[in-house]
Amino acid sequence: MLFHVRMDVTIPHDLPASEAAEIIAKEKAYSQALQSSGKWRHIWRIAGAYANYSVFDVKDNAELHEILSGLPLFKFMRIEVAPLLRHPSSIRDGDG
Amino acid sequence: MLFHVRMDVTIPHDLPASEAAEIIAKEKAYSQALQSSGKWRHIWRIAGAYANYSVFDVKDNAELHEILSGLPLFKFMRIEVAPLLRHPSSIRDGDG
Amino acid sequence: MLFHVRMDVTIPHDLPASEAAEIIAKEKAYSQALQSSGKWRHIWRIAGAYANYSVFDVKDNAELHEILSGLPLFKFMRIEVAPLLRHPSSIRDGDG
Amino acid sequence: MLFHVRMDVTIPHDLPASEAAEIIAKEKAYSQALQSSGKWRHIWRIAGAYANYSVFDVKDNAELHEILSGLPLFKFMRIEVAPLLRHPSSIRDGDG
Amino acid sequence: MLFHVRMDVTIPHDLPASEAAEIIAKEKAYSQALQSSGKWRHIWRIAGAYANYSVFDVKDNAELHEILSGLPLFKFMRIEVAPLLRHPSSIRDGDG
Amino acid sequence: MLFHVRMDVTIPHDLPASEAAEIIAKEKAYSQALQSSGKWRHIWRIAGAYANYSVFDVKDNAELHEILSGLPLFKFMRIEVAPLLRHPSSIRDGDG
Amino acid sequence: MLFHVRMDVTIPHDLPASEAAEIIAKEKAYSQALQSSGKWRHIWRIAGAYANYSVFDVKDNAELHEILSGLPLFKFMRIEVAPLLRHPSSIRDGDG
C-alpha cells in the first residue's frame, strides 16, 4: 500500500555540530536500508529546501508509522502523509 | 529533469455533464500519451480527493509548462510545482 | 485499517431544493449501508457545522477512496483524510 | 456528552531526556485511567505524527477542560476541540 | 452549559432582495425568541462586519446544534464554536 | 464602549516555575480588580486551551490598550481585539 | 476616537456595468461627505489593488459601524478594523 510523504527538516541552530552529523549519518543508513527492502520506494530532494518527497510501500498504517517515527531526524521533522492508490489513468506497472 | 506536481480538480457544478465527461475523456488520453512517451513518469490518486501527485521528466521548465498548460482540465485545476533532484541518500536507479 | 475523515458539505445555494433533497436522501442510505457492513465505523455530527467526523475501517487505501468518491455528496464536499493506527496508550478493544 | 479532540505534542529539544520520559510515563497512566473510567472513549495515533485523535465522553465543558488541562503533556500540546453530537444518519449504539 | 459562537453572514449577491429580506426578518424573530428563553444569552455586532459574537446557554451539544442549524440564515453563515466554562479568575455571577 | 478580546497564553517552558507562579497570581488580582470596577465585564475560559474570551467596557481605545498592555502576562499573550456594538436583534439590557 | 480600516472591493463580474457604475458614484459621494465632516480622516489607495487604507475619527464603535455598513459598496467589501490610539512616541498633533 502506497503513501506519499513530505518531510521538512529543521535542525536547531544550537545543536552541537557533531551531534547533528551523527544523527544525519544514522538517517542516511536508516533510509538506505528501507530503500533496499523496498518499503521506501522513492525519495527525491526538493530544490532549495532541506526537504524530500517520498513514496512508501508498506503493509498498513501501523508499519508506516513505525518507519516514520523511527527516523533518526523524526523529532526535527514536520511530516505530511497522504494515502495513495492507483490512478485510473495510470499505465505504469508498479504505481499502485 | 524531474518535477513534482500536485493537481487538484474542481469542476464547476453548473458545467453540463456531457461537457465535463468529454473533457475528462480527453484528459485521460492526454495523460496516457505523455506516460507512454516517458515524460509523465508517475501518477497516483490521493485517497479521498479529486487530485493526484505526479512526477514529470522533462527537458526544461518550458516543456513542463507546455505540458501542464495543455491539460484539458487545466482551467479547473489548482497546480503546485516543485523542482526535484536526486536525493543524496537515494539508492534507486532512475530517481534523478 | 482505520482512517479518520472530516467531511464538510457546501451545497450551492442555486441547486434546486428537490435535487438537493434527493442527493441527501441517497447520502443517508449510502452511509447506513456502509455502517451496517462495518466499513464506516463511526460518524458524528460537529456542532454548528454541516460537517462530520468519521472513522472508516477498510482493507486498503483503494477501498477508502472507492467509498469516499462514491458519496452522493462527494462533489459538494471538502474532505480531509488521516491514516490511523492503534495508540500505544489505548486499552480499548477494536480501536486499531 | 461527546467531544472530538486533536492533540499535537512538541517536546522542546533541550528538555532533559529523563524529564521527558517521566512526563510521558505519567501521560500514559493518566490516559489509561480515564479510558478505564469511560471518559476518554477513543484514542488513535495519527500515522507519521506525534499526535492523536480522541473522543471524550464527559458531563460538561468544565469536566472536559479539567481533564485536558490536567494532561501531564498539556504545556507541550496544541489542542483543538470540537463538540460532537449524534449524527442523523448514525445507526450505531453509543455514538452520541 | 456555555458556548461561544461567531457567525459571519454572506448573502449571495444574486439572491432576490425580497427573499433576503424575508430570511433576515425570520432570523431576527428566531434570535429574539431564543434570547427571551435564556438560551441565547448574549449577542453583539462586530463593528465593520456582517457578523456577531454570541454566547449560548444550552443543555448540551445537541441542543446547541439544533439551535444553530435552525437559524434561517444558517446556509449563508460561516460559524465557529468554542465550548466555554467558568474562568478561575471570574468574580461574576452567571458567567458559567 | 464594548470590546471583544481573545487572549492566548504561552509561557516559555524555561521560565522558572516560581517566576511563572508569581506572574499568574498578579494576573488574577489584576483581572479581579478590573472586574470589580466593571471595566472587565465578562471572562470565560475556553475548554482545552490556556486562553479566554473576554468583554471589556471602557471609555475609549486608549483605556482598552492601557488595560491590556498592563496585563502581567501581556508579554506571553497573543491578543485579538474586536470593537463591539449593540446588535439590532438584541433584547438584553446592558449588551451595548 | 480613531480606527484603522482596510477595505478590499470585489465587484462580481456578472454585475451589469451600469449598476456597478452607479454604486461606485454613490460610494465616492458618500466618502467625500464623511471626509468633509471630519469623520473619515484619511483615505489612501493601495498600489496595485482595488483597496484602500483609511483612518476614521468617530464618537464610538456604533458610529463606526453605522458608517461602514452604510457604504454603498459594503456588500462587495472585505473590511478589517483595528482600534487605534496615540502612540507614545508620536510628536504630531491630531494623531490621537
Add this chain to the structure above:
Amino acid sequence: MLFHVRMDVTIPHDLPASEAAEIIAKEKAYSQALQSSGKWRHIWRIAGAYANYSVFDVKDNAELHEILSGLPLFKFMRIEVAPLLRHPSSIRDGDG
C-alpha cells in the same frame, strides 16, 4: 511618496531587561527625529498589541528601506509594507 507600514514587535523573553530598555529608548529617539523631519508622517498604536500602523513620506524605495532597516528594534520586528497613492475620492490636502 507615501508608504503604509505595520510593525509588530516581539522582544525575546530572555533578553536582559536593561538591554531591552536601551533599545526601546533609542527607538523612540529615532522615531521622533524622523517625525520631526517629516519623513515619518503618522504613527498610531494598535490597541491591545505591541504594534503600530505608520505612514512614511520618502523620496523612494531605497530611502524607505534605509529608514526601516535602521530601526533599533528592526531585528525584533515583523514589518509589512504597502505603497500608497492619492485615492481618487480623497479631498484632503497632503494625503498623496
Add this chain to the structure above:
Amino acid sequence: MLFHVRMDVTIPHDLPASEAAEIIAKEKAYSQALQSSGKWRHIWRIAGAYANYSVFDVKDNAELHEILSGLPLFKFMRIEVAPLLRHPSSIRDGDG
C-alpha cells in the same frame, strides 16, 4: 524605481470565449507597449500557472498603480506588489 509584482489570472469559466480572447489580446498589446517604453522591465511565466512575475521601473507609486489598474485583465487578477531597491551585494548594472 523598481517594483516586484506577481499576477495570478482567473478567468471565470462562464465568460464567453470570444470575450476572453479579446481581453487577452488587449493584455498582450498593453504589456508589450509598456515593455517597449522600458516601464515593464521584466516578465516571466511561472511554470504550471496562469501567472507571471514581473519587475516594473516607474516614476512613483502612482504610476505603478495607473499601469496595474489599467491592465485589461485587472479585474480577473490577484496582484501582489513589493517595492524593490538595489541589493548591497548586487554587482549588476541596472538592477536598481
Add this chain to the structure above:
Amino acid sequence: MLFHVRMDVTIPHDLPASEAAEIIAKEKAYSQALQSSGKWRHIWRIAGAYANYSVFDVKDNAELHEILSGLPLFKFMRIEVAPLLRHPSSIRDGDG
C-alpha cells in the same frame, strides 16, 4: 534555465555578533562570485525586509539546489523556488 527565488533571513538573536558578521561577509562573496559567473542573474532587496528576490540561470534543478544549499546563510533562510520560462508576451532578449 531560469528560477525565481525568494530568500528571507532570520538570524537567531543569540548568535554571537562576530559569528553573524563572518557568515554575512561570506554570503556576500558567495553571491558576487555567482553573479560574476552569470548564474545568479538578478538580486533585489525587498524594502523593509531582510529578504531578496532573485533570478537564477542554471543548467538544471540539481545545480540550483547545489547553489542554494551552499549559501552561507542557508540554515537561517526560508526559501521559496518557482521555475520560470519565457512569457509569451515578452519582447526582451535574455528573459528566458
